[in-house]
Amino acid sequence: MVDITQKQSTYRTAIAQAVIKVSSMVTIDAIKKGTVPKGDVFSMSKAAGFLGVKKTADLLPDCHPLPVEHCAIDYEINGLDITVKVMVKTFYKTGVEVEAMHGASVVALNMYDMLKPIDKGVEIHHIKLLKKTGGKSDIENT
Amino acid sequence: MVDITQKQSTYRTAIAQAVIKVSSMVTIDAIKKGTVPKGDVFSMSKAAGFLGVKKTADLLPDCHPLPVEHCAIDYEINGLDITVKVMVKTFYKTGVEVEAMHGASVVALNMYDMLKPIDKGVEIHHIKLLKKTGGKSDIENT
Amino acid sequence: MVDITQKQSTYRTAIAQAVIKVSSMVTIDAIKKGTVPKGDVFSMSKAAGFLGVKKTADLLPDCHPLPVEHCAIDYEINGLDITVKVMVKTFYKTGVEVEAMHGASVVALNMYDMLKPIDKGVEIHHIKLLKKTGGKSDIENT
Amino acid sequence: MVDITQKQSTYRTAIAQAVIKVSSMVTIDAIKKGTVPKGDVFSMSKAAGFLGVKKTADLLPDCHPLPVEHCAIDYEINGLDITVKVMVKTFYKTGVEVEAMHGASVVALNMYDMLKPIDKGVEIHHIKLLKKTGGKSDIENT
Amino acid sequence: MVDITQKQSTYRTAIAQAVIKVSSMVTIDAIKKGTVPKGDVFSMSKAAGFLGVKKTADLLPDCHPLPVEHCAIDYEINGLDITVKVMVKTFYKTGVEVEAMHGASVVALNMYDMLKPIDKGVEIHHIKLLKKTGGKSDIENT
Amino acid sequence: MVDITQKQSTYRTAIAQAVIKVSSMVTIDAIKKGTVPKGDVFSMSKAAGFLGVKKTADLLPDCHPLPVEHCAIDYEINGLDITVKVMVKTFYKTGVEVEAMHGASVVALNMYDMLKPIDKGVEIHHIKLLKKTGGKSDIENT
Known part of the structure; x- marks a missing residue:
């Protein structure tokens, strides 16, 4: 584990993204109307992501x-x-990129888990860091 | 949560995959030779994945x-x-697809975390279920 | 810890309850309309409760x-x-009363946490077991 | 999750309370004499609460x-x-009310769990915040 | 991770031991009389060990x-x-030796942690498996 | 739990040690050559220790x-x-001795767990604090 005892706390942000592809508009409608049997997909996946x-x-x-x-x-x-899109912020000695990416991955997996009973073709694409600020260098992926 | 109290335990397997793309052969060499500063990338990521x-x-x-x-x-x-590739097996009432996919996601994130200091361009692609057996239907994605 | 190695697995259920009292109908309306700033109170608290x-x-x-x-x-x-109301079921050697009660307590605390910014007067009352079946004796509290 | 990156750390305290009602003085005596079969109820519940x-x-x-x-x-x-009564203190950007209340709830549940074999009538009443200091406003519930 | 899907559940026990050496009889007396400032050392360490x-x-x-x-x-x-001495039992496909040893280690560390303010010379000796039954072979270390 | 709200953060280090004794040079060779069936013992135990x-x-x-x-x-x-040897560092109000000792214990237990299939005679000796700096007093055990 990198030694950060001598670093200064600074303001850090990171935004990560995951793309979930469903196989039919029926699934999209069920999410929007809140009729997915396991519950409200966006709210429960947000809870999982946090x-x-x-x-x-x-x-x-x-x-x-x-x-x-x-x-x-x-x-x-x-x-x-x-x-x-998962945005994470902290005021600390090290960045939050991996935290944002893990959050995006868990949200995507939870959506997969909740949608599985109604859509067998859900896929998780590109989990990636979109942007970070703070630390040695800012990054912006487009 | 789906009620599985009345289901029978059966043999279940799932294989999930994640693809990590590094930006240079220097990174591949460092992994193979075990010279990544944070340690042995494959072994430590396996531990994280388990x-x-x-x-x-x-x-x-x-x-x-x-x-x-x-x-x-x-x-x-x-x-x-x-x-x-992450293979998970159980003998239980429900499948292990999401477990295999979460394992693949954590392995990929741990590799990203360990490689970040030597390669800023690591990307995580397609986390997907390759195969499952047991339960109502077998699945094979190719 | 009680020794349950020699017990048989049987079907067990438990229902526990918590009562949350808010201080104004404005809070009830915000929950129903989904306008609580922290998000959908019932869905996110369900996630926390699980x-x-x-x-x-x-x-x-x-x-x-x-x-x-x-x-x-x-x-x-x-x-x-x-x-x-939190219902828990299992097919195992021991009951799920405490699990249901802990679930009810966590749901109540999460509602408190999400509502705090808009209602300083939320109170958590009676966390209690309403009913259990399976094991040596069934219980029904009314 | 509320953005606290720009807040100052200040001294925060919170005291929460839970009331456990047992059904007989025999239970109270067993707790005091340390004869509850599962062990010392107050010490083990304190551990759980922490x-x-x-x-x-x-x-x-x-x-x-x-x-x-x-x-x-x-x-x-x-x-x-x-x-x-569970008192929690920190020096940080946000308060510890929910922490104190969760602690009180876990202590109460652990007492319920340890006493269940000798008293079927244990009930958990009022989990509430008694007092908080620090942050925008102090609260005192009496 | 060893594949145990095809194994039969059998009755398994394990007993592990840790020896904690304190530096003075004053410490032993404080433990016995329950006057250690952090609380009842044996009960709280039992909670930690579980x-x-x-x-x-x-x-x-x-x-x-x-x-x-x-x-x-x-x-x-x-x-x-x-x-x-930590005894663990299960009825499952694999043994509980490591669980018993981890329990013994955590009890010993918790005693160390609670006694540290009154005794700077506490040492943890021999964490070892004393006995296991079930599985391919029984073991008895004396 | 000791009240540390009023303490200043200072630089703290701790080094703890565990000694694992295997029963044969065959085990040592398998570790060095990376032929232990469960994987790379040192890397995976490092992951567990962290x-x-x-x-x-x-x-x-x-x-x-x-x-x-x-x-x-x-x-x-x-x-x-x-x-x-497990070294831990922080810049905080309290020391990291117990953390270092728990890390040493987990590394030792993981080595035991990974080596068990090829060596039934692995023993864990002396888990102890070797050194700490920061806080009221430095300690050096030799």
């Missing part, structure tokens, strides 16, 4: 535990694609 | 806790692509 | 880990009172 | 992880009522 | 999650030595 | 959660003895 962000250091050995000071999760529907 | 598989029900609200009775993680290098 | 049920043995030392095979959470609004 | 306080953010999605810097748990017996 | 046993598979990657169906923790004082 | 360090406050009730800011794990082979 917990996923907070538990990243419980799963990745080399990852420093850190105070997650903000997390927001948004969804955008585009045809059969649902894009999840 | 834990990720076991903790799936801790993160996904609707997911039943279940006895993970086998887990194996393999890596295949193909140019700049590293394909991770 | 996790609370599953993690009971992680918190209570003497409590056996067990396969939670069904969980359902319902809400009923009655004036300023919101009654949460 | 862990419950520390794991609050693991269960409530919107709750910020924070450094629990003090926790004390006291018991007061009054006839058949046992009042548990 | 949780340690149950969480073994959360920490050791290759370790199968299993239903811990009995756990008992005993202490024996002999001069400055305190011997902790 | 997680063990980070989860100490999840298991020990009285232990403060703290930001683990550095962790390093080293192995030294001496005949049949393998000495594990």
Whole structure:
């Protein structure tokens, strides 16, 4: 684990994305109308994603535990694609990229898990970091 | 959470895959030679993946806790692509697809986390279920 | 921890209840209309409750880990009172009363946490077991 | 999750309470004499409560992880009522009310779990915040 | 992780031991009289040990999650030595040796943690498996 | 739990040690050559140890959660003895001795778990604090 004892806390943000592709507009409609049998897909997946962000250091050995000071999760529907964006912020000595990516991955997996009974063709695409600020260098992936 | 109290335990397997793309052969060489500063990438990510598989029900609200009775993680290098395959087996009332997919996602994230200091361009592609057996229907994605 | 190695698995159910009292109909309206700033209170608290049920043995030392095979959470609004009912089922050697009660407690706490910014007067009343079946004796509290 | 990156750390305290009602003085005597078969009820429930306080953010999605810097748990017996008070302190950007309330709930549930074999009539009443200091406003419930 | 899907569940027990050596009889007296400032050392360490046993598979990657169906923790004082014995039982496909040893280790560490303020010389000796039954071979270490 | 709200954060380090004794040079060779069936013993045990360090406050009730800011794990082979050293660093209000000792214990247990199939005679000796700096007094055990 990298030694960060001598680093200064600075403001850090990261936004990660996952794309979930469903196989039919029937699935999209069920999500929008709240008729998926397991419940409200976006709200429950947001809950899972917040917990996923907070538990990243419980799963990745080399990852420093850190105070997650903000997390927001948004969804955008585009045809059969649902894009999840997870933003994480902290004021600490190390960045929150992996936390944002783990959050995006958990949201996507939870959507898969909730939609599985009504759609066998759900796929999870590109989990990637869109942007980070703070630390040695900012990154913007487009 | 689906009611599985009246279901019979049967033999279940699932194989999930994640593809990690690094940006240079220098990274591949560092992994193979064991010179990545954070340690042995494949072994440590396997450890993370096993834990990720076991903790799936801790993160996904609707997911039943279940006895993970086998887990194996393999890596295949193909140019700049590293394909991770996570196989999970159980003898229980419900399947292990989501567990295998969460394991693949955690392995990929751990590789990203360990490689980040030497390669800023690592990307995580397609986390998907390759195959499942047991339960109502077998699935094979090719 | 009680020795249950020689017991037979049987079908077990438990229903626990918590009552949350808010201080104004404005709060009830915000919940119903989905305008609480932190998100959909019932769905996110259901997610928290499912996790609370599953993690009971992680918190209570003497409590056996067990396969939670069904969980359902319902809400009923009655004036300023919101009654949460958590049903848990398993097919195992020991009962799920404490799991249902922990679930009810976590749902109530999560509602408190989400409503706090808009209502300073939320109170959590009576967390109690309503009913259990299976094991040495059935219980029904009315 | 509320964005607290720009807030200042301040001294925060919270005291929460739960009331456990047992059904007979025999139960009270067993607790006092340390003859409850599962062990010392007050000490083991204190252990559970400390862990419950520390794991609050693991269960409530919107709750910020924070450094629990003090926790004390006291018991007061009054006839058949046992009042548990959980005090939590931190020096951080957000308060510890929910942590104290979750601690009180876990202590009460653990007492219920340990007493169940000798008293079928244990009930958990009023889990509530008694007092908080720090943050925008102090609260005192009497 | 070893594949145990095809194994039969059998009755398994394991007893592990840790020896904690304190530096003075004053410490032993404080433990016996219950005057250690952090609380009742044996009861709180028993609580920690139960949780340690149950969480073994959360920490050791290759370790199968299993239903811990009995756990008992005993202490024996002999001069400055305190011997902790942790017995674990299950009816499952794999043994509980590592669970018993992790439990013994957590009890010993918790005693160390609670005694540290009054005794700087506490040492943890020999964590070892004393006995196991069930599985391919019984073991008895003397 | 000791009240640390009024303490200043200072630089803290701790080094703990565990000694694992295997029963034959065949085991040592298998570790060195990477032919242990469960995988690379040193890398996977390092992963387990990092997680063990980070989860100490999840298991020990009285232990403060703290930001683990550095962790390093080293192995030294001496005949049949393998000495594990776990160094932990933080910049916080309380020390990391127990974290380092829990890490050493988890590394030792994971080695035991991975080696069990090829060596029935593995023993875990002396888990002890070698050194700490920061806080009221430095300690050096030789």
